[in-house]
Amino acid sequence: xxxxxxxxxxxxxxxxxxxxxxxxxxxxxxxxxxxxxxxxxxxxxxxxxxxxxxxxxxxxxxxxxxxxxxxxxxxxxxxxxxxxxxxxxxxxxxxxxxxxxxxxxxxxxxxxxxxxxxxxxxxxxxxxxxxxxxxxxxxxxxxxxxxxxxxxxxxxxxxxxxxxxxxxxxxxxxxxxxxxxxxxxxxxxxxxxxxxxxxxxxxxxxxxxxxxxxxxxxxxxxxxxxxxxxxxxxxxxxxxxxxxxxxxxxxxxxxxxxxxxxxxxxxxxxxxxxxxxxxxxxxxxxxxxxxxxxxxxxxxxxxxxxxxxxxxxxxxxxxxxxxxxxxxxxxxxxxxxxxxxxxxxxxxxxxxxxxxxxxxxxxxxxxxxxxxxxxxxxxxxxx
Ligand SMILES: Cc1cc2nc3c(=O)[nH]c(=O)nc-3n(C[C@H](O)[C@H](O)[C@H](O)COP(=O)(O)OP(=O)(O)OC[C@H]3O[C@@H](n4cnc5c(N)ncnc54)[C@H](O)[C@@H]3O)c2cc1C
Numbered sequence: 001x002x003x004x005x006x007x008x009x010x011x012x013x014x015x016x017x018x019x020x021x022x023x024x025x026x027x028x029x030x031x032x033x034x035x036x037x038x039x040x041x042x043x044x045x046x047x048x049x050x051x052x053x054x055x056x057x058x059x060x061x062x063x064x065x066x067x068x069x070x071x072x073x074x075x076x077x078x079x080x081x082x083x084x085x086x087x088x089x090x091x092x093x094x095x096x097x098x099x100x101x102x103x104x105x106x107x108x109x110x111x112x113x114x115x116x117x118x119x120x121x122x123x124x125x126x127x128x129x130x131x132x133x134x135x136x137x138x139x140x141x142x143x144x145x146x147x148x149x150x151x152x153x154x155x156x157x158x159x160x161x162x163x164x165x166x167x168x169x170x171x172x173x174x175x176x177x178x179x180x181x182x183x184x185x186x187x188x189x190x191x192x193x194x195x196x197x198x199x200x201x202x203x204x205x206x207x208x209x210x211x212x213x214x215x216x217x218x219x220x221x222x223x224x225x226x227x228x229x230x231x232x233x234x235x236x237x238x239x240x241x242x243x244x245x246x247x248x249x250x251x252x253x254x255x256x257x258x259x260x261x262x263x264x265x266x267x268x269x270x271x272x273x274x275x276x277x278x279x280x281x282x283x284x285x286x287x288x289x290x291x292x293x294x295x296x297x298x299x300x301x302x303x304x305x306x307x308x309x310x311x312x313x314x315x316x317x318x319x320x321x322x323x324x325x326x327x328x329x330x331x332x333x334x335x336x337x338x339x340x341x342x343x344x345x346x347x348x349x350x351x352x353x354x355x356x357x358x359x360x361x362x363x364x365x366x367x368x369x370x371x372x373x374x375x376x377x378x379x380x381x382x383x
Contacts, residue, residue: 003191
């Protein structure tokens with residue numbers, strides 16, 4: 001049997017690609033070395049922020065807007081709530097490029113937003129105190145997704161549409177023939193016309209010939225308790241309805257991401273810090289005392305209602321490109337391959353639309369979306 005497409009990795013991108021390929025009637029097989037919704041890749045830890053505005057480039061916004069439609073489609077077919085729109089508060093100094101880009105993306109793509117002065121912010125959201133020279137952009141339709149549940153449900157939809165998904169199946173080799181690829185996994189060979197690479201942090205070692213300049217960076221997610229336990233409970237100050245997700249550029253190139261309590265106990269914080277560059281199989285999965293220092297200092301300065309020392313932590317990975325733009329498309333060297341990689345700590349919110357675009361490319365050879373800025377060949381062109 002020759003599959004129309006083989007998907008390597010069933011994390012965020014892979015489960016989306018499997019779903020979107022299979023729902024179009026394609027014969028598709030997926031390989032996942034662990035299982036969909038695992039806690040070893042880059043898509044775990046209770047929540048992922050979703051906002052249409054972009055501090056990086058307005059180019060990203062239409063992709064997220066379309067993803068939101070597909071997330072809702074997933075919720076409809078599953079009958080589950082997987083993405084919550086509790087709003088996002090995006091704070092930075094008024095003169096920052098970060099805030100200018102964010103507002104520009106909203107304006108260019110008609111994303112509803114409001115701007116809050118520090119006084120307005122601190123009156124409405126006293127849980128987090130921002131400084132006098134800071135402005136906050138509030139995007140009301142933003143919020144967060146439940147990553148593990150999203151992945152499991154996309155994989156389940158793929159199975160329901162006839163996809164073959166192999167868990168515990170590590171791809172060990174891909175041999176390229178003229179019009180098919182032979183994929184080795186589970187001591188067996190599988191043939192497919194197209195190979196969709198969604199291997200996250202492992203991608204560059206799966207296709208070493210491409211010399212993709214991907215760096216895997218260790219990052220830590222922290223959970224902390226409120227000073228008053230009831231503040232995390234439904235209706236409390238840190239419950240989703242009262243506490244939108246937030247993104248704060250609190251110093252140049254220093255970002256803090258915050259989430260409401262989803263377990264009625266803890267609040268999640270993630271500092272975008274310079275982490276150890278590593279191989280995913282060698283990742284130091286233990287959170288050390290020094291990992292928490294930035295989060296503790298942030299709580300001491302901005303979040304008076306939280307206990308500064310985190311209760312729990314989970315180590316995760318960013319897979320960065322040199323320009324922090326994603327990789328999405330077919331490389332010249334392997335036209336039958338489609339790469340989805342290098343999401344640089346921002347990718348989850350794009351998974352549905354990128355899965356759909358991967359299906360376009362795999363099944364029709366083209367997409368109506370402008371993905372030129374994500375070309376896998378741009379690094380070769382720069383050399
Ligand atoms: C701490 C942290 C916070 C983040 N916060 C946000 C956020 O708020 N919002 C947002 O949009 N994004 C966020 N991101 C980024 C986002 O989570 C990632 O960009 C996205 O989840 C990556 O998805 P992926 O499918 O590329 O990788 P993964 O989900 O890791 O999937 C890759 C899969 O491939 C499998 N695999 C690898 N090699 C093989 C092989 N040889 N054979 C079979 N299977 C293989 C792996 O086991 C894995 O399951 C965050 C990331 C981190 C680490």
